[in-house]
Structure formats: structure tokens, C-alpha cells
Amino acid sequence: MRNLRTLIQPYQPCPTAWRKPACRTKDEEMKICVIGTGRMGSALASVLLKQRHDVAVWNRTASRCLPLVQQGAVALPSVADTLATSDVVIVNVIDYRVSDELLHAPEAADALAGKTVVQLTSGSPAQAREAHAWSAERGIGYLDGAIMSTPNFIGTDAASLLYSGPKSAFDAAHPAVIDFGIATHVGTDPGLACALDVALLAQMWGKLFGTLQAIAVCGAEGVDLDTFSRHIPRFAPTVKGATDDLIARARDDRLAGDEQTLASIGAHHAAFHHLLEIVREKRLDAGVADAFDRLFRRAIDRGHLDDDFAALVPLLARRA
Ligand code: NAP
Numbered sequence: 569m570r571n572l573r574t575l576i577q578p579y580q581p582c583p584t585a586w587r588k589p590a591c592r593t594k595d596e597e598m599k600i601c602v603i604g605t606g607r608m609g610s611a612l613a614s615v616l617l618k619q620r621h622d623v624a625v626w627n628r629t630a631s632r633c634l635p636l637v638q639q640g641a642v643a644l645p646s647v648a649d650t651l652a653t654s655d656v657v658i659v660n661v662i663d664y665r666v667s668d669e670l671l672h673a674p675e676a677a678d679a680l681a682g683k684t685v686v687q688l689t690s691g692s693p694a695q696a697r698e699a700h701a702w703s704a705e706r707g708i709g710y711l712d713g714a715i716m717s718t719p720n721f722i723g724t725d726a727a728s729l730l731y732s733g734p735k736s737a738f739d740a741a742h743p744a745v746i747d748f749g750i751a752t753h754v755g756t757d758p759g760l761a762c763a764l765d766v767a768l769l770a771q772m773w774g775k776l777f778g779t780l781q782a783i784a785v786c787g788a789e790g791v792d793l794d795t796f797s798r799h800i801p802r803f804a805p806t807v808k809g810a811t812d813d814l815i816a817r818a819r820d821d822r823l824a825g826d827e828q829t830l831a832s833i834g835a836h837h838a839a840f841h842h843l844l845e846i847v848r849e850k851r852l853d854a855g856v857a858d859a860f861d862r863l864f865r866r867a868i869d870r871g872h873l874d875d876d877f878a879a880l881v882p883l884l885a886r887r888a
Contacts, residue, residue: 597621600744601654603647603670604661604689605632611719612658612688612748617641618723619747626650648675651683656744660688664695677706684709684740688729692766693759700733700758711737712758713745714765722748732760781856785843788850810877817878825875833880834873837864 598621602613605627613636616623623641625633633643644650647670651657657680661667667689670676685708687699696712703710710733717727727749731738738753745751754760786796813830817823825832840860847857863883872879 598656598744599624599654600656600658601625601650602636602641602658602660603627603650603667604659605636606660606662607719608688608715608722609658609660610636611722612660613641614639615723615747616658616744621744622653624650624653646675647671647673648679651676651679655683656741657683657685658688658744659685662689664689664691664699668699672702680706680708682707684711684737686711686713686731686741686745688713688715690714690765691762693763696732696762697757697759709734709737709740710758711741712761714761715748716765716768717749725750728752730754730761730764732756732762733758777856781843784852785846788846788852814878814881817876818881823876823879823881825879829876831877832874833864833867833877836877837868837873840864 600616600621601624602609603626605613605625613623613625617639625636625641625643626647627633637643659667685703700710711731712733714730721727729749729751731753732755734756754764786793810830843857844861847854863880866883867880
């Protein structure tokens, strides 16, 4: 059995950045429940309690609700009973399969009628659209959300949460979700928040996998990691400029090389060659470098040597 201390390991909030509890009128106090009190669900519930809402919680492993009960939450033994207490239902479990298992059970589905579900479990756009369709058929308000933050930032302005789905659902949930962080309704298509989430994470993974590659190069060539780290902010304006330029060119379909091109594919590939050399000479794993090289070579084979880096855009786009 896992010991209780491990189970009750609350996230560490940023102590200085908490939003002050709002001065609520009686009308603004909401009955809210949180289904799933793992790391993220606990952070969300904790903010709701700090903001003086009535909060009920449910978690498969009941002991994980204890710190929230100590903060004033009510923990109930069944999902259906927990849903019945509230107008707004925040769901944050590991994935949509689990969420569907919990919410689609007949008693739970009955208890949800007329309420608003805010789905904050990470999922795909297709899963979000399906969940919305299921809810709409049953007269349940549905708002899908993506949390672009780790639990320690929840409740501060450093947390960004994206929401999509009917505006009426966003308006109904707004008093509940407003204190989690910066809340943005990105559109009425319920899949949009998940789509933007995946796009932003793809960008993050590009950076993280690039950093793994850089760490390997530093290790092989005797560059200490503190030195590497110190130079990242100095290079950052250039990287940001190139990223912004790439997005603007993709948006405007300006893929050919022109007067404003910062570096052609040929120039990029010549510099990139030095990474390939180190990878081969020092026998580093070639997975990341080879994947990038294949893209460069496909573009060059198609005659884009002198074109802008943005000429790589169609290579990753949907195939016709
Ligand atoms: P976590 O600490 O592992 O919590 C997972 C939650 O899902 C727990 O409440 C867990 O219950 C529940 N769960 C898992 N399997 C279940 C099952 N079969 N039946 C019922 N409940 C089940 O994970 P987390 O970090 O809080 O993540 C929760 C969601 O938030 C995920 O969708 C994640 O992608 C998303 N998210 C997390 C972060 C982050 O930084 N942590 C950031 C953005 C989004 P038990 O306690 O009983 O295991």
C-alpha cells in the first residue's frame, strides 16, 4: 500500500502570487464539484476553496481528497452524489476514457442534466467534440478546456487556460474558472482548445528535444551546461525573431526566398551539417538530427535550396 504521506503530496503553490479571494456577492457564490483530485485536480479545487466557493470533491483514491477536506471541501463517496451537489462540474482525470467511464454511468449521467461540465482532462480535439455531442444530446452544458500550466501556477496570472465550446457554457462556468489563471475562450468549436493545446505542446517538445540534442553536443564537446544555459537568453531574441517570421510567412504563404528572407534553406542546411558531423564523429544518437536532415533533404530535392526556411511548411502539412 502506498503510504499516506506519498498520497497526500500537494503541489507547492507559488506563495506570493495567489490571487486575493474575490469579494463575492451571494449570487456569485457557486456550488462546484471537482471530479479527480490528482496533482492538477487538487490545485484547481484548492483555488476554488480559497475563493470561498462551496466545493465537493471525488477521487478514486479517497485519501487524495483529505488535504482538500482539511481546507473545507466536502468529499462524497460516489460520483453521482458529488455531481448532484453542484451547478458546475470540473473534471480532471487522467484521460477521456476514464472521464467517460465516470460520467456516462447511468446515475452520473442523470445527475448531470441541466448542469455545466468543464472538461479539463487533456484530450484530442476529436474527443472534445464527441464529449460535447454526448452532453448536448442530454441537455448538459459542456465547455472543453486545456490547461497550459503546471499545478504550481494554478491560481496565479502565470497560468493560462484555454476554453472552447458554446459561449453560453463559458459564461455559465466563468465565475468558477476565472480564478484558475488567465481564462481565454478561444472559440465555439469544442475541439479548438485541445487543438491549440496540441499545437503549443508540439512547439514545447521541439524545444525540449532540441535541448536534449544540445546537451548531448555539450557533453561530447566539453561545453559545460552552465555556460550553455547562460548563452540561451542571449540567443533568444534571434530565435524568437525567426519563429515569429516563420509563422507570419506560413500565414501569408510567403515561402519563396526574397529580400526579407533571414536565412535560406541552403544556409540553414550548411550550418546544420556541423551538427550531423558531431553526431557521427562522437557517435551520438542520430534520431533527432536525422529526422531534421530528412526534411531538409526533401526540400532541397524539390528545388527549395534558395527558398526561405518557410518552404519546409508544406512538407509537414496535410498530404493532398
Ligand atoms: P495525476 O496526479 O496522475 O492524477 C490523475 C487523476 O486521474 C487522479 O485523480 C486519478 O485518481 C485519476 N484516475 C486515473 N485513472 C483512473 C481511473 N481508472 N478511474 C478513476 N480515476 C482515475 O495527474 P495530473 O497531473 O493531475 O493530470 C490530470 C489531468 O490534467 C491529465 O489529463 C493531464 O494531462 C492534465 N494536465 C496536467 C498538467 C500537470 O502539469 N500535471 C498540466 C496540464 C494538464 P487516483 O488518485 O485514484 O489515481
